[in-house]
Amino acid sequence: MNRLVKCGLALAVLVAPVMAHADDQDVMNYRKNVMKTMGEQNALLQMVVAGKVPADQFVSHVKALHLAATQAKKAFEPKVAGDGATGSAKPEVWTAWADFSKRLDDQVAKLATLEKAAVDGGMAKAGPMVATSLDCRGCHENYRVPKK
Amino acid sequence: MNRLVKCGLALAVLVAPVMAHADDQDVMNYRKNVMKTMGEQNALLQMVVAGKVPADQFVSHVKALHLAATQAKKAFEPKVAGDGATGSAKPEVWTAWADFSKRLDDQVAKLATLEKAAVDGGMAKAGPMVATSLDCRGCHENYRVPKK
8 A cells, every 4th residue: 555655656756847845854864864775785895894794795785885875975965954863964064065075976986996896806806995995984073963 | 993903804804715604693783784775775765756855866776775685685595583683584584485585586586677677767767667666565574573
């Protein structure tokens, strides 16, 4: 039933002008889910690199992380500062957009490079690059409301 | 510092035989993160299809969901039933592996089809296919310990 509703909404959206109005809660939910995906795929990648689980999904995790990072920049474009509950984005995300967006661009670029190395040479080639391909802390220190 | 440790572990793993020993907690953490990724990317996809956020990441979400689904089958191969806390997999995952694994295979196949349609024709083509491309409930009803 839920899916029929969603299917109906999907059809409705297709015929309506594609200028969707995203309210603040949607904006925060959207970017929270993107960030969570990054966190989980990073955790999975680290488990593989640490030898805690077999390495056959190494390339898949790098690809998923790269995809999530590309979703991230778009997710932060709407200027909606976090409310501290659903959203944790400081206003500095937008007042210092040049710096924030550059950090995201750099993150995406590093993951693109990592993905290429992973596809070319698997964990043997890309494993040693993982540590320097990720800088979650660089953004979070400056742009995320600290968790209590 | 954490990353240097991880980097060191990564190097150590590369020279060690690649038969990583995964303990039960690792197995459960691993598959939990894969499932969470699926849940989040599905939520994001539904938000796009419902018109709550702009559609420019539609293809990206389909791709990420497809990737996570391919990670899922491997994640459930180690026979570790959930402990109810960290892990929610019922023993039936493995006692009924033929059915469980077929459901996952079908899910991956549907997402592969959805991704192809999304890449070819964007949301116009693939949007109407989303509702019938996902059957989270089919597995969860039978194979996941109910959430309290």
